[in-house]
Amino acid sequence: MCTGRVDPAFILRAFSNGIDGVFIGGCWPGECHYTTEGNYHALSTMLLTRKLLEHIGLNPERLRLEWISAAEGIRFAEVMNDVAKNVKELGPLGKNEGIDGNGLKVKLKALMNLLPYIKLVERERLRVPFDKEEEYKNFFASDEVDRLFRELIADKLAVSQMMLLLQEKPLSVGEISAILGLKPADVSRHLNRSVRQGLVSFDESQCALLSPKVKGQARGERG
Numbered sequence: 001m002c003t004g005r006v007d008p009a010f011i012l013r014a015f016s017n018g019i020d021g022v023f024i025g026g027c028w029p030g031e032c033h034y035t036t037e038g039n040y041h042a043l044s045t046m047l048l049t050r051k052l053l054e055h056i057g058l059n060p061e062r063l064r065l066e067w068i069s070a071a072e073g074i075r076f077a078e079v080m081n082d083v084a085k086n087v088k089e090l091g092p093l094g095k096n097e098g099i100d101g102n103g104l105k106v107k108l109k110a111l112m113n114l115l116p117y118i119k120l121v122e123r124e125r126l127r128v129p130f131d132k133e134e135e136y137k138n139f140f141a142s143d144e145v146d147r148l149f150r151e152l153i154a155d156k157l158a159v160s161q162m163m164l165l166l167q168e169k170p171l172s173v174g175e176i177s178a179i180l181g182l183k184p185a186d187v188s189r190h191l192n193r194s195v196r197q198g199l200v201s202f203d204e205s206q207c208a209l210l211s212p213k214v215k216g217q218a219r220g221e222r223g
Contacts, residue, residue: 002038004042007045008048008052008119012049012115015053015108023083025076026039026065027039029067031069044126046065047140048122048140050063055157057099064083064086107161110160158180163194
């Protein structure tokens, strides 16, 4: 299968199932068997997914892409040994990053839920016609991509995580902050915006936040 067909959902599903590292091997740039240059698309997918992983607190080195041709058996063995070594050093998923099991589960599920929208953002705002690997890396490390990521993805991802938590059980702003690793002020800001958008209602008499999709109430603190 061409690496260009590797969907971010495949990668996130692997991590959601507890895999500690994901490796993608593809043809060298310029040697793609298809006119679509799928390996460059795979590179773009990998760089964006790494950015998403880093944003939720996971080490982006857990996802790795290498160029290896079918004739490079020795290189393949060397790369796989190095991948195994690096994943072992990184340790169990989330543990070295200081993310508890429930927090990690919520973060990955929120990413999966938001993935259709993220793909739309990638197609409309982040897809670039470069023909060199270094150009892709520079682009995804640029201030422009950081700005677009903050404006178009970061806030929606935070809200998605909070809505998942509120569906489970009542939680205070402080508890949400501790589970997700977000600043209490940011949690309050997102919740207040969610109230205005009708995603969450605020019951002043009980100081409670109530999501229309949740059975029961979730305690909230005013920001």
